[in-house]
Amino acid sequence: xxxxxxxxxxxxxxxxxxxxxxxxxxxxxxxxxxxxxxxxxxxxxxxxxxxxxxxxxxxxxxxxxxxxxxxxxxxxxxxxxxxxxxxxxxxxxxxxxxxxxxxxxxxxxxxxxxxxxxxxxxxxxxxxxxxxxxxxxxxxxxxxxxxxxxxxxxxxxxxxxxxxxxxxxxxxxxxxxxxxxxxxxxxxxxxxxxxxxxxxxxxxxxxxxxxxxxxxxxxxxxxxxxxxxxxxxxxxxxxxxxxxxxxxxxxxxxxxxxxxxxxxxxxxxxxxxxxxxxxxxxxxxxxxxxxxxxxxxxxxxxxxxxxxxxxxxxxxxxxxxxxxxxxxxxxxxxxxxxxxxxxxxxxxxxxxxxxxxxxxxxxxxxxxxxxxxxxxxxxxxxxxxxxxxxxxxxxxxxxxxxxxxxxxxxxxxxxxxxxxxxxxxxxxxxxxxxxxxxxxxxxxxxxxxxxxxxxxxxxxxxxxxxxxxxxxxxxxxxxxxxxxxxxxxxxxxxxxxxxxxxxxxxxxxxxxxxxxxxxxxxxxxxxxxxxxxxxxxxxxxxxxxxxxxxxxxxxxxxxxxxxxxxxxxxxxxxxxxxxxxxxxxxxxxxxxxxxxxxxxxxxxxxxxxxxxxxxxxxxxxxxxxxxxxxxxxxxxxxxxx
Ligand SMILES: Nc1ncnc2c1ncn2[C@@H]1O[C@H](COP(=O)(O)OP(=O)(O)OP(=O)(O)O)[C@@H](O)[C@H]1O
Numbered sequence: 231x232x233x234x235x236x237x238x239x240x241x242x243x244x245x246x247x248x249x250x251x252x253x254x255x256x257x258x259x260x261x262x263x264x265x266x267x268x269x270x271x272x273x274x275x276x277x278x279x280x281x282x283x284x285x286x287x288x289x290x291x292x293x294x295x296x297x298x299x300x301x302x303x304x305x306x307x308x309x310x311x312x313x314x315x316x317x318x319x320x321x322x323x324x325x326x327x328x329x330x331x332x333x334x335x336x337x338x339x340x341x342x343x344x345x346x347x348x349x350x351x352x353x354x355x356x357x358x359x360x361x362x363x364x365x366x367x368x369x370x371x372x373x374x375x376x377x378x379x380x381x382x383x384x385x386x387x388x389x390x391x392x393x394x395x396x397x398x399x400x401x402x403x404x405x406x407x408x409x410x411x412x413x414x415x416x417x418x419x420x421x422x423x424x425x426x427x428x429x430x431x432x433x434x435x436x437x438x439x440x441x442x443x444x445x446x447x448x449x450x451x452x453x454x455x456x457x458x459x460x461x462x463x464x465x466x467x468x469x470x471x472x473x474x475x476x477x478x479x480x481x482x483x484x485x486x487x488x489x490x491x492x493x494x495x496x497x498x499x500x501x502x503x504x505x506x507x508x509x510x511x512x513x514x515x516x517x518x519x520x521x522x523x524x525x526x527x528x529x530x531x532x533x534x535x536x537x538x539x540x541x542x543x544x545x546x547x548x549x550x551x552x553x554x555x556x557x558x559x560x561x562x563x564x565x566x567x568x569x570x571x572x573x574x575x576x577x578x579x580x581x582x583x584x585x586x587x588x589x590x591x592x593x594x595x596x597x598x599x600x601x602x603x604x605x606x607x608x609x610x611x612x613x614x615x616x617x618x619x620x621x622x623x624x625x626x627x628x629x630x631x632x633x634x635x636x637x638x639x640x641x642x643x644x645x646x647x648x649x650x651x652x653x654x655x656x657x658x659x660x661x662x663x664x665x666x667x668x669x670x671x672x673x674x675x676x677x678x679x680x681x682x683x684x685x686x687x688x689x690x691x692x693x694x695x696x697x698x699x700x701x702x703x704x705x706x707x708x709x710x711x712x713x714x715x716x717x718x719x720x721x722x723x724x725x726x727x728x729x730x731x732x733x734x735x736x737x738x739x740x741x742x743x744x745x746x747x748x749x750x751x752x753x754x755x756x757x758x759x760x761x762x763x764x765x766x767x768x769x770x771x772x773x774x775x776x777x778x779x780x781x782x783x784x785x786x787x788x789x790x791x792x793x794x795x796x797x798x799x800x801x802x803x804x805x806x807x808x809x810x811x812x813x814x815x816x817x818x819x820x821x822x823x824x825x826x827x828x829x830x831x832x833x834x835x836x837x838x839x840x841x842x843x844x845x846x847x848x849x850x851x852x853x854x855x856x857x858x859x860x861x862x863x864x865x866x867x868x869x870x871x
Contacts, residue, residue: 281599301379308372309434315365317442320576324569326354376431380423391415397613400683414608418601425598433591436584443581450570454553461549465542472538473589479531486524542586617702624700630709630790631659632821633694640688649844663823664832667841673825677793711784712793717776725760731787746815747782748808774805781812792822829866
């Protein structure tokens, strides 16, 4: 449903079922938030998600990066040169050590003290230093350019999503939870850019370093390299197995975090009901139980995550011990120099570190690609029919009178299941139309169609004789003012909230509107009057006052047609009187549609539409309908018997 329809006259069951619905939504929201938090963390221990079409998503991402691809080219070039420096450094260190060692031995043989000069190892040390400085500089270049690439891509996708959201039909929002959509536009995209900057960069330099280091190791000794490869293979197998295990444990932990957050949220929002039923004990026991489960799951997940690296390092140490024994023999036998001996160990380190990380890095990348896929899923959603171009769009007369004609309108939220089959009625300018009917009869739907929140499946809706379908939606909606039971206030000052539909309104106009809505007095009692800052869920403003503020908002816009959801029984009688008066001021001389919950308030309506199962079963004035002695008369008598 596009807008609220919550309060009704029937008693506490309604209130409780509504409360339960809100609770369910809150609970789901909390789980979404927890999930979103987990998603945003981007740690390698996330639940493993695999893209449905890895290469398809990569290709599409590449297309989305058009215009920024040169940055990626620079990154690749920087990585190649960096890897060259990085791999060359240990080999050159072998030369540095051998030159220094030869000069030290020569000095000892000649009985003089050894000092490092340009010709006695200084030149090699300077070059060695230069190699590392170059590597460091290129590393910074990679990170800097990749950050630019990732953030530009992020920005362009975020813009596409923002534009797309305004073109999606309301049907899309009906089928998706708000947290889910928000998470696509924020967490999923952030995860992508973070992973591009860390994961992909790491993967590309890891692959380059592993290949380079193994090549150098093979050049030095095939035997020693073979020993290393056997141990590396074992450690890779273990990493793969353990990473699956850690992901499973992390997912379990995340589930408990979600449940605990939702339970605490529920206990918080339902505190009054919980206390009134004396259920504090069981509520806090549930929190304790979940906390215990979370602690146990966290212990297992932390152990698995923290134990893996030492285990892999231990295996690599074993390889190093064995290689040290074999290489020591080769050193003594003169097959390798002391410089090569130490260089080999540096290569073991260079190759083994990325190897231990590789499967985590690949998991993280897969996870990020799955996120990107979800973003593309939204971009692929079907859009609303675009508005006609301004030059061809049907235009309303300059002064809209407010004549509304529904002719043989057909509609269904689901095209397979028609709800409205043949709705016809005609409203003259300035008339008050009351829509009545049981819950789910289609009252809100009628308004949804009038405002073109949904497109009709057949027939026509005309405003002042102009087919609303041929108009641009903003032109149509500019003529309506809606006052709903769910009075939506946003984070801003009271004045800004009243001037929402006309941000250019002067302070005098705002105050005048508030006076007409009977809310000026209340606003003046607030700490900073019209400049008081309010938040959407500010509990200091009651439901009735919120509604009066939204009435002031509509008064300020001075629309030709009004849509009012009748005052509810949840406000006190004085506020209700204020609301009724404010609404009457508003309705004076304008076409108005009132969704009526109490028949007593609509006896003066010019047209009553009695709805049932999506169709208008009776229409006419109060007197006419009573005279017909049909279902309306029964309903009226049942309320006033
Ligand atoms: N967005 C939606 N998607 C699918 N079905 C919907 C949607 N909104 C309403 N419906 C269904 O359409 C029917 C009419 O709903 P509608 O909200 O128009 O009734 P209503 O008369 O306004 O009810 P209430 O008095 O409870 O507000 C109901 O069966 C409802 O379940």
